[in-house]
Amino acid sequence: MEVYLASVWVHLVAVMLWLGGMLFLTVVLVPVLRGVDSRLRAHLVDAAGVRFRTVGWICLGLLVLTGAVNVVYRGYSLRSPLLAAKLVLVGVILVLSFLHDFVVGPRATEAMKMGREEGERLRRVSSAIGRVNMVLGLVVVALGVMLVRGY
Ligand code: HEM
DSSP states (O other): OHHHHHHHHHHHHHHHHHHHHHHHIIIIIHHHHTTSOHHHHHHHHHHHHHHHHHHHHHHHHHHHHHHHHHHHHHTOOTTSHHHHHHHHHHHHHHHHHHIIIIIIHHHHHHHHHTTOTHHHHHHHHHHHHHHHHHHHHHHHHHHHHHHHTTO
């Protein structure tokens, strides 16, 4: 019982940090930085992004680990439609996060620093991937909440 409770607690704290962090960046940091000199803004967004990348992957790792503990402890069937939908979306989130953090994002930063033309396009693609991920995260939270309440 204690292991299960600890696992749900870690699951929820990881959700708060991962999703709350993304919401904070989008809803607070980015709008605040709009009034700041563009080079300083690029530096701050880059530094916050790199820092959040580490935090985000630790959270995603913890979510998969504690999620598996919760599944086993509660004896959920992987065939349950809610859990299956949740797992598919988590898979999509992992792929999108990888693309955002290790492929498109770093290329965009590099191109912007070099003043290359594709920089702005890559930045927009990277930002779109981040937003889609955030929306998927909100949907996954809804599925998790429904799952616990037996829908
Ligand atoms: C982005 C990743 C994830 C997010 C945002 C997320 C979010 C949540 C939320 C908000 C809850 C509801 C807790 C409550 O209302 O008490 C929950 C529960 C749950 N999650 Fe996740 N989750 C994620 C990944 C996973 C993964 C990968 C698994 C399985 C491997 C999983 C399995 C579960 C299970 C089984 C529960 C129910 C726990 C219980 O019945 O006590 N989750 N999740």
